[in-house]
Amino acid sequence: MKTDNKAILARVEQIVEFLRKCHVRDGWKIDEERAERALSYFRRHMDGPAFADEDEDTAAYQKALEFFRSHGQSIDWVHDGNPIGMICRGAYHSPRAAELASAIDGELVEAYRQIVALDAETTTTAPPSAMTIGTSIRIPRRRRCEV
Structure with a gap:
């Protein structure tokens, strides 16, 4: 199955937009630097330039993942459009x-x-x-x- 980079980027942009605009809790503020790193990584997969090698790609991906981890976002949603993790996490809390x-x-x-x-x-x-x-x-x- 081919990776749908366009759909992935759209979901990442949506996450960042919502975390910037929506009231999460008093005192909430998105980490703009991490958000930008995540957006840049997925935009680069869409628009280029290509990563020099797998190591450079992996290092940039790890930085993108740190944004999702630190902001409680579902990697399943980002990559696959699979909302199960988000739904179950919401129910858990x-x-x-x-x-x-x-x-x-x-x-x-x-x-x-x-x-x-x-x-x-x-x-x-x-x-x-x-x-x-x-x-x-x-x-x-x-x-x-x-x-």
Whole structure:
């Protein structure tokens, strides 16, 4: 599959524009120097000049990536137009996720208490070879986004 540099550049320009113009939070200010490095990298892939070699390209790309990392942007969106990472990250930081995390934290605390209690029982009344942990303890598993 051929890289769609035009679409990538359009998404990078959109990200920079939104981060410049939109209210992110009080005191927010885009890092203009990093933004310009990212824009320059992707513009160069569109308009040239070509990078001298792969090392020069990689070094410039790493600087572009630093902009995305430092500003919390999705590389999947930039490169592939895939919004899943952005959607899931937004959900992760949502009030709903905070509610659920609080409930899970409570479950984990209770599970830990049960484990400690079972450990205390088995270490005082049974030899180490007979130690077991009850199967009624459920620890929630985290799942990755599977689309």
